Amino acid sequence: MEKRENFMMEAIKLAGENAASVTGGPFGAIIVKNGEIISSRTNSVTPDKDPTAHAEVNAIREACKKLDTFDLSGCTLYTSCEPCPMCLSAAYWAKVDKIYFAAGRDDAADAGFSDAFIYNEFSKSMEDRSIPIEQILSEEGKEPFDLWKKNEEKIPY
Numbered sequence: 348m349e350k351r352e353n354f355m356m357e358a359i360k361l362a363g364e365n366a367a368s369v370t371g372g373p374f375g376a377i378i379v380k381n382g383e384i385i386s387s388r389t390n391s392v393t394p395d396k397d398p399t400a401h402a403e404v405n406a407i408r409e410a411c412k413k414l415d416t417f418d419l420s421g422c423t424l425y426t427s428c429e430p431c432p433m434c435l436s437a438a439y440w441a442k443v444d445k446i447y448f449a450a451g452r453d454d455a456a457d458a459g460f461s462d463a464f465i466y467n468e469f470s471k472s473m474e475d476r477s478i479p480i481e482q483i484l485s486e487e488g489k490e491p492f493d494l495w496k497k498n499e500e501k502i503p504y
Contacts, residue, residue: 351447354379354425357387359449362402362427365389373458376402376426378410378419378443385422386410402426403434407441417504419443428455431462432469 354377361375371390378386388405392398403426411417419441424430428450430438438446452462473480495501 350382351423351425354384354423355427355447355449357384358402358425358427361387361389365402370394371400371402372460374402374426374428376406376424378406378422378424380410380414380419380422385413399433401431401434403430404437407437407443411441417441423447428452428460432465 358375358377361377362373363375365371365375366373371393374390376388377384386406386409388402388409390402391400391405403424406424406426407419410419410422420443422441422443424438424443424446426434426446426448429448429452430446431452435446455461456463468476468478
C-alpha cells in the first residue's frame with residue numbers, strides 16, 4: 348500500500364471508530380506535512396454542540412495550533428468523505444496543498460448526511476435562498492476595510 352493510502356486508511360479508521368461511538372458522526376480527517384501526521388481528528392458536532400465541528404475543520408484547527416500558523420501550505424488533507432462546502436472552504440482558507448477523500452457525497456447522503464441542499468442554495472440569488480440575506484449599511488460596513496488597508500502593522504492572510 349502506498350503511503351497516501353496508509354494516511355487515508357488512518358482517516359477511515361478514525362471515522363469508523365467515531366461512527367461506532369456516541370462522540371460524533373462517521374467522519375475522520377488527518378493533516379500531513381512532510382510525510383508526518385500533524386493532526387488527526389473526527390467529527391464532534393454532537394458532543395461539542397457545534398455545527399462547525401466537522402472532522403476536517405477540527406483537523407485544520409489542531410494543525411494550525413501545532414504548527415503555530417494559519418497557513419497550512421505544504422500540508423495535505425486526508426478525509427474519509429468528500430468535504431462539505433464548509434470544510435472545502437476551510438481547506439481553501441487554510442491553503443492546504445492537496446485534498447484526498449474516500450467516500451463521496453452520495454455515500455454521505457445515503458447515510459443521512461446530504462449537503463446537496465447547501466450546494467443548491469449557493470447557486471441561487473440571495474433573495475431566493477431559504478435564509479433571507481439582505482445588505483444594509485454598506486457604506487458604514489466599508490469603514491473597517493479602509494482601516495485595514497491603512498494599518499501598516501497588519502498581518503495579511
